[in-house]
Amino acid sequence: MKTSLCDLLSIKYPIISGGMIWCSGWELASAVSNEGGLGLIGAGSMSPDILREHIKKTKIATQSSNEKNVFGVNLPLMNKDIENNIQVVIEEKVPVVFTSAGNPSIYTPKLKDAGIKVVHVISNEKFAIKAQEACVDAIVAEGFEAGGHNGKEETTTLVLVKQIVDKVDIPVIAAGGIASGEQIAATFCLGAKGVQIGTLFAISKESSAHINFKKAVLASKEGYTKLFFRKLSPTRLLNVVAKDISQTFFSQVEEAENRGATKEELLNLIGVGRSKKGIFEGDLQNGELEIGQAASMLNEIQSVKQIFVELKAGFDRAIQKIS
Numbered sequence: 001m002k003t004s005l006c007d008l009l010s011i012k013y014p015i016i017s018g019g020m021i022w023c024s025g026w027e028l029a030s031a032v033s034n035e036g037g038l039g040l041i042g043a044g045s046m047s048p049d050i051l052r053e054h055i056k057k058t059k060i061a062t063q064s065s066n067e068k069n070v071f072g073v074n075l076p077l078m079n080k081d082i083e084n085n086i087q088v089v090i091e092e093k094v095p096v097v098f099t100s101a102g103n104p105s106i107y108t109p110k111l112k113d114a115g116i117k118v119v120h121v122i123s124n125e126k127f128a129i130k131a132q133e134a135c136v137d138a139i140v141a142e143g144f145e146a147g148g149h150n151g152k153e154e155t156t157t158l159v160l161v162k163q164i165v166d167k168v169d170i171p172v173i174a175a176g177g178i179a180s181g182e183q184i185a186a187t188f189c190l191g192a193k194g195v196q197i198g199t200l201f202a203i204s205k206e207s208s209a210h211i212n213f214k215k216a217v218l219a220s221k222e223g224y225t226k227l228f229f230r231k232l233s234p235t236r237l238l239n240v241v242a243k244d245i246s247q248t249f250f251s252q253v254e255e256a257e258n259r260g261a262t263k264e265e266l267l268n269l270i271g272v273g274r275s276k277k278g279i280f281e282g283d284l285q286n287g288e289l290e291i292g293q294a295a296s297m298l299n300e301i302q303s304v305k306q307i308f309v310e311l312k313a314g315f316d317r318a319i320q321k322i323s
């Protein structure tokens with residue numbers, strides 16, 4: 001499974017756990033890095049102090065007397081604490097930063113001057129070219145299937161990865177809908193040099209998401225996720241179908257969008273702290289539950305170690321089938 005991305009990021013397997021608010025704390029990030037992938041701390045919901053704490057814990061958990069595994073931090077660029085969080089990753093000498101949701105030209109030079117490898121997440125061709133012009137080291141091409149925030153073009157991973165690989169000269173990391181080794185192999189056939197996986201790791205044992213959230217994801221079936229908020233920032237949400245839960249946030253958003261609610265109405269409906277309520281506190285009725293289409297492929301809560309065993313075996317099976 002080794003690719004040029006492994007050399008670039010000093011990792012054994014080109015498998016990255018996406019930075020995910022309320023899921024990717026130090027436990028998930030260090031578990032993924034210790035399996036030979038790249039674990040990312042999701043700083044989207046973290047203040048500078050909390051981020052520093054998670055970095056310090058990840059450093060301890062990924063170091064032993066004879067080994068030091070690389071980890072990274074995801075910094076959504078629209079975050080209100082972005083200036084201070086950039087300072088924290090520089091001071092703590094974090095080796096890799098994945099930026100998302102914003103303009104990569106603003107902070108990439110500063111991060112690179114500090115010796116940090118920078119990877120930027122994009123969802124269309126225009127942003128991929130801008131990221132390359134900003135001199136990032138690699139790009140994550142994240143398709144429509146993905147959990148969390150999504151591109152306005154709604155381009156699927158299969159289309160997006162091929163399109164971006166043909167347009168840029170830097171390594172492309174595929175993301176969106178990948179939850180098996182066979183799917184990793186498929187993206188490599190398109191020219192991707194690595195994968196960023198969210199949904200599968202979001203319900204792992206080491207994810208800091210609430211158990212109610214993980215169980216709701218496991219109970220979901222094909223078609224249970226839907227892209228909302230196209231007028232704001234398109235976001236894929238999970239529908240919870242359970243006898244004892246009605247009038248969920250999902251159903252309220254669906255009703256509002258069906259009647260053509262304005263941006264202001266939608267912003268009022270979202271309010272503040274919705275994703276924390278849903279993902280971290282496990283409030284399935286009032287919380288915002290972000291997850292990708294791959295949710296319907298998942299059958300159990302696994303440890304990161306088990307996930308790696310299965311991803312590697314699936315990848316080998318796929319390569320055999322192709323050859």
Ligand SMILES: Cc1cc2nc3c(=O)[nH]c(=O)nc-3n(C[C@H](O)[C@H](O)[C@H](O)COP(=O)(O)O)c2cc1C
Nearest residue numbers: 018019020021044100146147148176177198199292
């Ligand atoms: C619960 C959840 C939270 C996420 N939060 C973030 C985030 O804070 N920053 C970010 O860049 N991407 C975020 N993402 C996207 C992931 O990093 C990753 O790119 C995406 O989940 C990949 O698609 P997949 O879910 O189909 O594997 C999130 C995804 C999920 C499922």
